[in-house]
Amino acid sequence: MNVPFLDLKAQHAPLKDEILAAWSNILDTCGFVNGPHVQGFEAAFAAACGVEHCVTLATGTDALIVPLKALGVGHGDEVILPANTFFATAEGVSQVGGTPVFVDCLPGTWNIDPAAVEAAITPKTVGIVGVHLYGQPFDVDAVQAVADKHGLWVMEDSAQGHLATYKGRKCGSLGVGAGFSFYPGKNLGATGEGGAFTTNDGALAAKIRMLRDHGSSVKYHHELVGFNARLPAVMAAALEIKLRHLPAWTEARRAHAKRYLARIAEIDNVTAPVEAEWADSAWHLFVVHVEEQERVLKALWAADIGAGLHYPTPVHLQPAYAELGHKAGDFPNAEYNASHCLSLPMFAELTEAQIDHVCATLDRVVNG
Numbered sequence: 001m002n003v004p005f006l007d008l009k010a011q012h013a014p015l016k017d018e019i020l021a022a023w024s025n026i027l028d029t030c031g032f033v034n035g036p037h038v039q040g041f042e043a044a045f046a047a048a049c050g051v052e053h054c055v056t057l058a059t060g061t062d063a064l065i066v067p068l069k070a071l072g073v074g075h076g077d078e079v080i081l082p083a084n085t086f087f088a089t090a091e092g093v094s095q096v097g098g099t100p101v102f103v104d105c106l107p108g109t110w111n112i113d114p115a116a117v118e119a120a121i122t123p124k125t126v127g128i129v130g131v132h133l134y135g136q137p138f139d140v141d142a143v144q145a146v147a148d149k150h151g152l153w154v155m156e157d158s159a160q161g162h163l164a165t166y167k168g169r170k171c172g173s174l175g176v177g178a179g180f181s182f183y184p185g186k187n188l189g190a191t192g193e194g195g196a197f198t199t200n201d202g203a204l205a206a207k208i209r210m211l212r213d214h215g216s217s218v219k220y221h222h223e224l225v226g227f228n229a230r231l232p233a234v235m236a237a238a239l240e241i242k243l244r245h246l247p248a249w250t251e252a253r254r255a256h257a258k259r260y261l262a263r264i265a266e267i268d269n270v271t272a273p274v275e276a277e278w279a280d281s282a283w284h285l286f287v288v289h290v291e292e293q294e295r296v297l298k299a300l301w302a303a304d305i306g307a308g309l310h311y312p313t314p315v316h317l318q319p320a321y322a323e324l325g326h327k328a329g330d331f332p333n334a335e336y337n338a339s340h341c342l343s344l345p346m347f348a349e350l351t352e353a354q355i356d357h358v359c360a361t362l363d364r365v366v367n368g
Helices: 008-029 036-049 062-070 087-095 114-120 140-150 202-212 233-243 246-264 293-302 319-324 332-340 352-367
Strands: 053-057 078-082 099-103 125-131 153-157 177-181 195-199 216-218 286-289 341-344
Touching (some): 036 053, 036 195, 036 233, 053 062, 053 202, 062 087, 062 153, 062 177, 062 195, 087 099, 099 114, 125 140, 195 202, 202 216, 246 286, 293 352
Parallel strands (some): 078 099, 078 125, 125 153, 153 177
Antiparallel strands (some): 177 195, 286 341
């Protein structure tokens, strides 16, 4: 049995005609930039996240860079973030002139460690970016308590957190704001690149809107030096259609995770992910931990099972950040995760038979 890591063809097949009709309308009206499709998606996604404002952006990375710029991050400023994340979280800080300060994660959820955050604060610290890694919310209240004590803001990197909830509240509504990615493989994926920032701060949202459009709110009048970071209308139109299906897709992922967890509990030498009692994960990824990571990964590939590594090198050990002087052993939990993690197939259209086959194959590969 072939089990792909992700099956976007299956996701798009029933939506194809509706998406093409929306794109045809854009071609007929020539409304390629901003316009009703962008505005409609922004309103719908804000409602889905339980916030007042959503500002779309060209990419998920822009959804970090532009808000960090709007928050005033610049040269000499430090922003604390987990070493266990995709590179873009740190990249956003660097792109506005700030310095990323890495901290370790907690075993089990593999999310940012609030105690490590407090230990990393210096007079140069201006804020904290927490990541809802793999779709699992980080402990926002614990991090916010540290931030409040030191007069800092907390931003969510919710690139993987679409419709995840923390203590009953939607991710995207928990800090000063949240950056989302709509990269095609995300739970809500665009037909290309895309991103958004959600917030309840109207002034911050207005500033981000200006910054994404060359620092302008009135044509040819530029109040700020900004970016060209607008989401194309064709992306917004497809996202608005797909958003209507996201709740059902999310519940399917949760059902798949429940089945995975039951099966993996029966397998020796494979550690299942931990979902905190206050979390309802979006299960963007289903990540287990094994010894002999590379051997197991290649054996699954040979058995026609899609699997991946998220992420094989923690950010503090990436060559781009060599100048920060980190070395192996600085953040042991993040490094353990990187060297033992294994992402199994996870998408809404998975079948129970596919999940059972993945788990049976994993058991055979790991335990012989």
